Each structure stands twice: as structure tokens, then as C-alpha cells.
Amino acid sequence: xxxxxxxxxxxxxxxxxxxxxxxxxxxxxxxxxxxxxxxxxxxxxxxxxxxxxxxxxxxxxxxxxxxxxxxxxxxxxxxxxxxxxxxxxxxxxxxxxxxxxxxxxxxxxxxxxxxxxxxxxxxxxxxxxxxxxxxxxxxxxxxxxxxxxxxxxxxxxxxxxxxxxxxxxxxxxxxxxxxxxxxxxxxxxxxxxxxxxxxxxxx
Numbered sequence: 001x002x003x004x005x006x007x008x009x010x011x012x013x014x015x016x017x018x019x020x021x022x023x024x025x026x027x028x029x030x031x032x033x034x035x036x037x038x039x040x041x042x043x044x045x046x047x048x049x050x051x052x053x054x055x056x057x058x059x060x061x062x063x064x065x066x067x068x069x070x071x072x073x074x075x076x077x078x079x080x081x082x083x084x085x086x087x088x089x090x091x092x093x094x095x096x097x098x099x100x101x102x103x104x105x106x107x108x109x110x111x112x113x114x115x116x117x118x119x120x121x122x123x124x125x126x127x128x129x130x131x132x133x134x135x136x137x138x139x140x141x142x143x144x145x146x147x148x149x150x151x152x153x154x155x156x157x158x159x160x161x162x163x164x165x166x167x168x169x170x171x172x173x174x175x176x177x178x179x180x181x182x183x184x185x186x187x188x189x190x191x192x193x194x195x196x197x198x199x200x201x202x203x
Contacts, residue, residue, distance in 0.1 A: 009033060010149055014161050016169075017041050025146055026114045035147035037161055042139055045070045046106045046123060048078075064117035065107055071142055078103070080125070084155045088128070096136055100155040101125045106144075121146035126159060175199055 001007050013019075013028075015038040028034060048066035070076045080101035088098045103123045110116030122145040128136040145158055153161075175181035181199040186192050 007033075010035065010152060012037055012153065012161050014165050015039070016165065020044075020144065022108065022110050022114050022116050025119060026110070026116060029119050029147070032148055035145060035150050035153055037143060037145050037153070037158055039162070040071070040142045040144055042071045042142060044108075044142070046108050048103075049105050049107070049120075065109070069103070069106060069123070082155060086156060095131050097129050097131075098159060099127050099129070100159050101127075102155055119146055122150055124155065124158060171203065175203060179203060 010033050012035050015036065017039045019025075019036070019038045020040045025036060025038075028036060046069045048069060050063040050066045068076055069078075081104050082102040083099065085097055085099045088096050090096065101124065105120040106123045107120055108116050124143040124145060126141040126143065130136055143158065143162060145153060172181075176183075179199045179202055181196065184192065184195040186195075
């Protein structure tokens with residue numbers, strides 16, 4: 001919204017895997033200053049840039065997708081195009097190292113009315129190891145960074161932005177389970193907003 005004070009500033013939306021749907025990503029691609037950072041499930045398949053020939057096709061469908069990149073099949077993973085490793089300390093004092101690896105200009109398949117080949121993204125793999133080199137989590141965390149200004153977000157900034165979701169998830173879980181935040185049903189938007197406000201105050 002250009003009328004807001006931050007209307008022309010770069011904004012980052014951090015979302016869980018629900019927000020990795022092609023419908024959501026395509027609908028929000030129109031916002032010039034919005035970068036979406038969303039988690040994706042480890043069974044997804046993405047694609048590299050197509051290999052363009054010096055002799056383009058005269059007939060048939062244009063090539064939109066390159067080699068497949070299966071998140072759960074390491075044999076399909078080329079070398080990362082960028083990698084950063086930084087120290088990290090959990091709240092309980094446990095010291096670890098976080099490695100963020102990036103592959104640029106990946107694609108996901110769309111539909112006839114959702115042209116996802118027009119929306120390339122950066123694919124990120126995050127692994128956490130303790131001081132002995134042992135992985136803290138069984139699987140790496142996969143994130144995608146999409147939006148016209150996605151290259152302005154560094155790998156470290158992307159990881160820090162997504163980590164902020166953890167506290168948010170605890171709030172939503174407590175709010176839904178204990179404060180009935182999502183249980184109040186009404187056809188009136190104003191009534192629903194009032195209920196959310198009451199739940200927030202109670203929290």
C-alpha cells in the first residue's frame with residue numbers, strides 16, 4: 001500500500017509450508033517490494049533453468065523447466081551456488097553451527113492459469129550441527145525465497161527472518177488450544193476481530 005509510511009520499503013513475509021502453495025505465491029507476485037520466505041516440505045520437486053539451444057524450437061511448447069531438483073534425493077542436487085556458516089547458540093546455552101546453502105533461479109510447476117515459470121526463486125537448505133559436527137535435526141530445513149527483490153536478502157538475514165516464526169508458532173498453538181482463539185464462529189467480521197483482540201489481551 002503506497003499510502004502507508006513503509007509502502008515503498010522492502011518487506012519480508014515469513015510463512016510455513018502452507019504458504020508455499022502456487023496459488024498464494026502467484027497471487028502475491030505483483031507486489032514489487034514484497035519478498036516471500038516460506039518453508040517447503042522435503043518431498044517437493046523443483047526445477048533448474050532450461051538449457052537453451054542456439055537453435056530454438058520452431059514448433060512445439062517452449063521449454064520452461066530444466067533438470068529436476070528433488071529435495072529428498074541428494075543425487076539430484078548440484079553444488080550450492082552460495083553457502084554461509086555461522087555460529088548459533090540455543091536458549092539453553094547449546095552451541096551449534098548453522099549452514100545455509102543456496103541455489104538460485106529454481107522453478108516450480110504451475111497450472112494453466114498459474115504461470116509459475118514466470119516466478120523464479122532461491123532455494124535454501126539449512127542444516128544445524130553441534131560442536132562435535134553431529135546434526136541436531138534429522139532432516140535439513142528447506143526454504144524458498146521468492147519475489148522480484150529476493151537477491152537483496154542475504155542468506156543470514158533469510159535464516160534470521162524465518163527463525164522469528166518459532167515464537168509466533170508457540171503463540172498460535174497456545175492461543176488456539178487454550179484461549180479458543182480460532183473457535184469463535186460468527187458471520188460478522190467485526191465480531192471476529194473483537195474476539196481476536198480479546199484473545200490477544202488475555203494472552
